[in-house]
Amino acid sequence: MHLPALFTRLLAPLAALALLAGCGPKNPAPNATIKVGNYAAITGKDGTFGDSSTKATRLAVDEINAAGGVLGKQIELVVEDTQSKPGEAATVVKKLITRDQVVALIGEVTSSRSLEGAGVAQAFKIPMLSPSATNPAVTATGDYIFRACFIDPFQGKVLASFAHERLKARRAALLTSISSAYSTGLGDVFRAKFPASGGEIVSDQKFAEGDKDFKAQLTAIKAANPDVLFVPAYYTEAALIAKQARELGITAPLIGGDGWEAPELVQIAGSAIEGCYYSTHYSAESPDPKVQAFVKKYRDRYDGRTPDGMAALGYDAAYILAEAIRRAGSTEPAKIREALAATKSFDGITGRIDMDADRNASKPAAILTIKAGTFTYLETVAP
Amino acid sequence: MSEFLQQLINGLSLGAIYALLALGYTMVYGVLRFINFAHADVFMVGSFAGYYAARHAPAGTLWGGLAVLAAAMAACAVLGVLIERFAYRPLRHAPKLNVLIAAIGLSLLLEYGVQLLFGATPRNFPQVFPSARLQFGPLTVSSNQLVVIVVSLGLLGGLQWIVFRTRLGAAMRAVSLNPRAAQLVGINLNTVVAFTFALGSALAGAGGVLYAMNYPSIDPFMGVMPGLKAFVAAILGGIGSLPGAALGALILGGAETLVGGSAYSTYKDAIAFGLLIVIMLLRPAGLLGRLTVEKV
Numbered sequence: 001m002h003l004p005a006l007f008t009r010l011l012a013p014l015a016a017l018a019l020l021a022g023c024g025p026k027n028p029a030p031n032a033t034i035k036v037g038n039y040a041a042i043t044g045k046d047g048t049f050g051d052s053s054t055k056a057t058r059l060a061v062d063e064i065n066a067a068g069g070v071l072g073k074q075i076e077l078v079v080e081d082t083q084s085k086p087g088e089a090a091t092v093v094k095k096l097i098t099r100d101q102v103v104a105l106i107g108e109v110t111s112s113r114s115l116e117g118a119g120v121a122q123a124f125k126i127p128m129l130s131p132s133a134t135n136p137a138v139t140a141t142g143d144y145i146f147r148a149c150f151i152d153p154f155q156g157k158v159l160a161s162f163a164h165e166r167l168k169a170r171r172a173a174l175l176t177s178i179s180s181a182y183s184t185g186l187g188d189v190f191r192a193k194f195p196a197s198g199g200e201i202v203s204d205q206k207f208a209e210g211d212k213d214f215k216a217q218l219t220a221i222k223a224a225n226p227d228v229l230f231v232p233a234y235y236t237e238a239a240l241i242a243k244q245a246r247e248l249g250i251t252a253p254l255i256g257g258d259g260w261e262a263p264e265l266v267q268i269a270g271s272a273i274e275g276c277y278y279s280t281h282y283s284a285e286s287p288d289p290k291v292q293a294f295v296k297k298y299r300d301r302y303d304g305r306t307p308d309g310m311a312a313l314g315y316d317a318a319y320i321l322a323e324a325i326r327r328a329g330s331t332e333p334a335k336i337r338e339a340l341a342a343t344k345s346f347d348g349i350t351g352r353i354d355m356d357a358d359r360n361a362s363k364p365a366a367i368l369t370i371k372a373g374t375f376t377y378l379e380t381v382a383p
Numbered sequence: 384m385s386e387f388l389q390q391l392i393n394g395l396s397l398g399a400i401y402a403l404l405a406l407g408y409t410m411v412y413g414v415l416r417f418i419n420f421a422h423a424d425v426f427m428v429g430s431f432a433g434y435y436a437a438r439h440a441p442a443g444t445l446w447g448g449l450a451v452l453a454a455a456m457a458a459c460a461v462l463g464v465l466i467e468r469f470a471y472r473p474l475r476h477a478p479k480l481n482v483l484i485a486a487i488g489l490s491l492l493l494e495y496g497v498q499l500l501f502g503a504t505p506r507n508f509p510q511v512f513p514s515a516r517l518q519f520g521p522l523t524v525s526s527n528q529l530v531v532i533v534v535s536l537g538l539l540g541g542l543q544w545i546v547f548r549t550r551l552g553a554a555m556r557a558v559s560l561n562p563r564a565a566q567l568v569g570i571n572l573n574t575v576v577a578f579t580f581a582l583g584s585a586l587a588g589a590g591g592v593l594y595a596m597n598y599p600s601i602d603p604f605m606g607v608m609p610g611l612k613a614f615v616a617a618i619l620g621g622i623g624s625l626p627g628a629a630l631g632a633l634i635l636g637g638a639e640t641l642v643g644g645s646a647y648s649t650y651k652d653a654i655a656f657g658l659l660i661v662i663m664l665l666r667p668a669g670l671l672g673r674l675t676v677e678k679v
């Protein structure tokens with residue numbers, strides 16, 4: 001076969017396809033809507049985080065659009081699932097920026113995957129607002145990365161003093177994940193703060209994300225006889241750890257961070273998690289009318305489910321971003337970035353939010369306990 | 384001392400589950416001389432089968448638990464036979480590498496197939512056996528650990544009986560020794576291979592239920608890590624040797640638990656796998672394996 005013939009038979013259809021793709025619906029009507037990317041783990045190990053978060057973000061965006069949108073345009077939310085997998089965040093962020101051409105990003109829900117996405121967003125200079133990544137390194141990635149939640153140094157300090165003052169614990173054991181930025185970060189803060197207030201770390205054990213057997217570490221912890229067990233893990237691991245701790249006869253309470261907040265924690269751990277404590281971003285039981293209005297709207301829309309901290313942050317993140325776009329008066333990523341950095345006294349569901357010089361939100365934390373299988377509000381700690 | 388003993392018990396129950404999986408790897412290798420990488424996913428399917436079977440069984444009873452176990456084993460045995468019939472048998476005379484690639488493909492197919500059907504969200508595995516915490520002096524044993532150890536021992540005994548006391552077992556051993564000569568004396572190769580897959584997969588199914596019972600959160604990718612460790616255990620004990628697989632699994636489970644409970648818990652997997660390298664250097668055929676000359 002001659003080369004030209006080969007070209008027409010093999011390459012021509014390909015070329016035609018490429019042409020078709022080129023004039024496909026890439027930019028159907030430019031600037032008709034404001035495209036915002038929303039990426040989170042909606043399925044997989046940390047699935048409920050992304051599920052709650054994206055549902056609330058969707059709720060907020062629909063409210064904003066119903067009220068006339070921003071700058072006279074509707075916000076179009078493009079949602080991507082990172083499946084709780086390492087590596088997936090960078091891929092979907094690249095896709096959102098290059099193919100969907102979003103002007104800003106809301107995501108990811110966890111710290112490790114936010115770090116992944118942040119690198120890409122910073123490189124493309126697209127502002128990214130993580131609703132719930134608490135590790136300080138996330139916003140340290142660059143000047144385009146923001147967050148709507150408090151950071152781990154604050155959360156860790158709150159938990160360390162809660163263990164010391166309220167639980168009267170003097171001997172603490174740590175069980176942290178070595179492969180999650182969230183867990184190691186929170187562990188480091190606790191390790192520094194708890195001894196500073198006069199306590200003692202009697203056992204310091206590690207595990208890796210995806211582990212299911214914690215009996216070895218817990219047996220060593222039991223031998224050290226701690227008053228409290230600090231487990232800054234996500235809910236799947238925290239539930240398995242609680243269950244195995246009780247099976248081994250450890251009776252000390254477990255405490256953890258906002259990564260615990262999911263109904264699965266109680267479903268998997270059952271009675272093992274009873275009487276344990278964790279810090280989070282808000283409580284649905286707060287009497288604040290703003291919070292109650294949000295809880296009602298969320299319940300009405302999503303068959304009576306009570307919004308958790310991730311939902312509250314997802315909701316706040318959407319409003320913070322919309323307000324920033326409004327103040328920027330433009331959908332140019334650089335202008336949105338400036339407006340985000342200038343966010344001051346934003347009155348959200350999760351408290352008053354001020355964006356500080358490091359692009360972190362400074363705001364209060366709530367401590368909850370598990371009583372009769374439900375999350376019960378205990379106290380609020382101001383920054 | 385009591386902490387050490389406690390860790391040994393933990394290691395024993397972990398190793399027992401690895402053993403159930405490792406036997407499947409080693410049996411298939413013994414008969415067909417290739418590593419069935421889809422085996423770890425049969426283990427995962429076993430725990431999903433157990434999850435659905437548990438809905439129709441009384442929860443927290445001995446008989447209910449055994450029924451769930453039997454259902455998962457039966458489901459996996461059928462799956463194993465199907466895998467062999469449709470993925471591996473057409474490739475039996477193809478180069479070994481092709482079968483290996485098919486196995487990897489099949490493994491991904493099972494993982495993502497289950498994810499498509501049931502979603503990637505981890506599910507909470509119900510307590511199928513009665514649950515209790517037993518205290519022996521300073522040692523604490525959960526009833527789940529006890530069930531794992533007892534069931535595994537029972538299954539290992541059963542397997543030993545099948546392989547060494549039945550006609551099919553003798554046929555399996557004959558095929559393992561020399562497939563062509565076995566066929567010459569009238570052994571039906573297809574039957575033996577299918578039976579081997581059914582047996583190995585049933586053990587993986589039992590392992591899946593026992594694993595899910597101890598670590599009650601199941602997802603489509605739960606088989607990957609235990610599968611890798613069981614594979615390592617099979618090599619460690621000497622691939623192709625049944626007692627070797629069990630021994631390798633117990634050593635790996637023990638090493639993992641002892642390191643996991645020490646100050647070096649960060650390096651748990653690194654040390655467990657490092658141990659493998661050392662043993663491989665000292666005994667290339669594995670602990671109980673025999674080096675054989677590949678017949679050309």
